[in-house]
Amino acid sequence: MRDLFKNDLPDLRSVSSVIDLTALDVISPGSPGYRACARSSLIVRCHSVSDVVQVIAHAAATGRRLMPRGGGHCFVDRRPADGIVADLSGMDRIAVDDHGVAAIGAGANLATMYATLHEHGRTIPAGCGDTVGIAGLTLGGGIGLLGRQYGLTCDRLVGAQVVLADRSVVECDEHRESDLFWALRGAGGGQFGIVTEVRFATVPEPSVCRIEGSWTAGDVVQAWQDWAPGAPDGMSVNLTVQAGRATLFGASTLPPAETESLLREFTARAGVRYAIDIRLDVPYSMVKPTFSALDPDDKPRRARSEFFARTMTERTTGELLQRLTGNRRLAFTAMGGAYNRVAEEDTAFAHRGERFLLEEAGDPGDPWVDEAWSTAHAEGSGRVYPNFPDLALQDPRLAYHAGNHPRLAALKKNCDPHRLFDFPQAL
16 A cells, blocks of 8 residues: 655644644634534534545544544444544535546535536436535445346445555555545545545436325335335335335336336236326436425434345234334335346455345334334345444345455455544444
């Protein structure tokens, strides 16, 4: 690993000498906005790679743990107690070259990314939340409505810039620092260093059929499990179930007639009337805002999840639905397609043979979340999406990384021997 900055570092013996408060954008006790981040003793808003190097130098010198923050959408609070948060939101530059490769700052969110790529007629398969950070999403995999056709977000990653614990700045891709590049594709964020830029091979932005339907009865959940993961790659439809209502939503790059035919096949299986709204020729970047009412991101909640390699039995499905009251929610995300055409060992993302992802969510403190997870877990694969961390897991190494864990653990020891980047369930 290269070490570009050690000889030019400032004196590291005190906070004042490591971080010049007049030079860097620092939030510390007494600063406006500190209460919102009070778990950490220091928050530094980074605007350049040099800022990131300075923060890492200070953390290493003082023995404080360091956590990068992109979009801030982690399921659990990973901010280190009495540690430092490196806020990357100021590093959000996006550029697209003549070959369709997009270089995106680690602080960019999906709304900004989609809008910028749309101006170039390009996109990448990524998630739906407007304020989700692109870097964190990519590092944990990246599931979205184009994923069954083009793969995970990390499958489109062609390079990245990373600042390591020794303050070296490295460029990684298939040929340079290839082990690190392998790990960045699915091991989860904050593990090996601070990623400052990600580069993607974009795809032409498609116009899609926007799909939404809702029912109060019928065998919708069981039919979806049998049908959606095996649909053609261009069809990606997910299912959200709350008390008394199941909502199907997604997008299709298939011709409208084929899209409608497939959806009629689904409703016939489910035993419900065909009541699906299809909007034609919607630019992919514009689809997510139309589903905003379906996503309760602004509400406090607790969630657990697991992948499933096979359809759940009707008995298990029935048990899950029986106590689905109030704010309790089941969210089914279809896998299959391009997600599963990459070998498990080819990237750090180890979940390549799954049919769907199931999330159980409810109010904070609602015991149903654990009860529902346990009910479904009996038929799950034991694998968990790294971007949906779960502190209740008994064996997080197996759940997140499966057979890739030994290689990842060895790389962690090499890149971060003193565990500067550490948090519950880190490698």
